[in-house]
Amino acid sequence: MSMILTIADLKDLARRRVPKMFFDYADSGGWTESTYRANEEDFQKIKFRQRVMVDMSNRSLESTMIGEKVAMPVALAPTGMTGMQHADGEMLAAQAAEEFGVPFTLSTMSICSIEDVASVTKKPFWFQLYVLRDKDFVLSLIDRAKAAKCSALVLTLDLQILGQRHKDIRNGLSAPPRFTPKHVWQVATRPGWCIGMAGTRRRTFRNIVGHAKGVGDLTSLSSWTTEQFDPHLSWKDVAWIKERWGGKLILKGILDKEDALMAAKTGADAIIVSNHGGRQLDGAPSSIEVLEEIADAVGDTIEVHMDGGIRSGQDVLKALCLGAKGTYIGRPFLYGLGALGKEGVTKALEIIRKEMDITLALCGKRLVTDMGKDQLRR
Ligand SMILES: Cc1cc2nc3c(=O)[nH]c(=O)nc-3n(C[C@H](O)[C@H](O)[C@H](O)COP(=O)(O)O)c2cc1C
Numbered sequence: 001m002s003m004i005l006t007i008a009d010l011k012d013l014a015r016r017r018v019p020k021m022f023f024d025y026a027d028s029g030g031w032t033e034s035t036y037r038a039n040e041e042d043f044q045k046i047k048f049r050q051r052v053m054v055d056m057s058n059r060s061l062e063s064t065m066i067g068e069k070v071a072m073p074v075a076l077a078p079t080g081m082t083g084m085q086h087a088d089g090e091m092l093a094a095q096a097a098e099e100f101g102v103p104f105t106l107s108t109m110s111i112c113s114i115e116d117v118a119s120v121t122k123k124p125f126w127f128q129l130y131v132l133r134d135k136d137f138v139l140s141l142i143d144r145a146k147a148a149k150c151s152a153l154v155l156t157l158d159l160q161i162l163g164q165r166h167k168d169i170r171n172g173l174s175a176p177p178r179f180t181p182k183h184v185w186q187v188a189t190r191p192g193w194c195i196g197m198a199g200t201r202r203r204t205f206r207n208i209v210g211h212a213k214g215v216g217d218l219t220s221l222s223s224w225t226t227e228q229f230d231p232h233l234s235w236k237d238v239a240w241i242k243e244r245w246g247g248k249l250i251l252k253g254i255l256d257k258e259d260a261l262m263a264a265k266t267g268a269d270a271i272i273v274s275n276h277g278g279r280q281l282d283g284a285p286s287s288i289e290v291l292e293e294i295a296d297a298v299g300d301t302i303e304v305h306m307d308g309g310i311r312s313g314q315d316v317l318k319a320l321c322l323g324a325k326g327t328y329i330g331r332p333f334l335y336g337l338g339a340l341g342k343e344g345v346t347k348a349l350e351i352i353r354k355e356m357d358i359t360l361a362l363c364g365k366r367l368v369t370d371m372g373k374d375q376l377r378r
Pocket residue numbers: 025026027039077078079080081107108109128156252274275276277278279307308309310328329330331332
């Protein structure tokens with residue numbers, strides 16, 4: 001554990017501990033994965049200004065996201081099938097986030113349900129909603145998130161249809177895995193993962209199975225999900241979702257300033273500049289490339305968050321400098337979870353915190369909220 005110093009170290013360990021089909025599910029992007037790669041690579045092009053001879057004592061990473069106090073402006077992004085990276089993954093990640101003091105966002109396509117996560121946490125978490133054709137089910141999901149006292153609804157806009165990820169098709173991804181020789185081999189070579197999974201009942205999409213009409217068993221689930229994402233979703237749908245929800249609303253998946261301006265008009269509390277971690281439109285720009293122009297376009301009309309490609313505390317600070325009030329990490333916490341369970345998620349957050357703290361100091365700042373464009377070389 002003491003030699004785990006970077007998110008890349010957690011990724012290496014996760015690769016060895018998580019069955020290939022689930023590791024690949026996390027470590028993949030759409031088609032050629034060019035946008036997935038650009039999300040990480042474009043951060044490297046941005047350079048800080050090093051400042052010296054300033055008082056670096058009493059530093060603080062504390063901030064707020066949608067009015068909620070956060071230990072650092074880094075939330076856990078919603079990720080589907082997190083409970084397949086590690087048994088009870090969503091529950092463990094939510095606990096790690098709660099203890100650390102950052103928001104956890106539960107995906108609609110999670111393995112552990114809203115109620116499962118609520119049963120092991122004390123503070124409110126956030127819930128991510130996919131709008132599906134079965135509107136009664138969508139309404140019931142909103143109501144369940146309200147009943148669980150979730151403090152924000154994250155509405156995902158960029159997955160009306162599913163981008164193609166070649167690895168998932170080649171691997172024959174499913175949850176739980178199928179019993180073909182290939183799948184049995186992938187699972188059997190990860191004994192720690194198997195022991196964890198044998199010890200939990202949570203091995204399928206528990207927000208859905210037993211709640212949505214016609215999904216009583218596992219065999220009907222895969223066809224249900226492909227049929228159910230709603231390609232008709234449009235800006236006018238935000239109004240009824242907002243009304244039913246009645247709380248803080250975050251719109252996720254904005255990558256264009258025209259869309260950002262539309263989003264600001266909906267009265268939502270924040271947008272997430274995001275390309276779904278490069279998993280949807282391959283060939284789209286990286287999130288960090290478009291962040292500044294989007295933040296400048298919306299100004300103070302809506303809070304701006306971003307995700308995609310953050311692999312260090314330095315990346316978080318670069319995003320803050322370019323106009324984000326908050327950021328999210330997807331794969332970094334999944335790698336931590338796959339590598340070491342709850343402790344690994346905490347480790348991922350600690351790595352990022354330390355990198356942020358040291359970088360802040362070497363840029364000559366004491367408060368993370370003071371980071372702005374003038375801390376970058378341009
Ligand atoms: C394995 C995986 C599953 C994901 N599932 C969802 C999801 O269910 N809902 C959603 O809105 N975004 C989902 N995302 C996108 C993340 O919320 C986030 O936008 C992305 O992971 C950020 O990029 P990063 O992984 O480089 O940090 C998923 C991402 C990954 C890697």
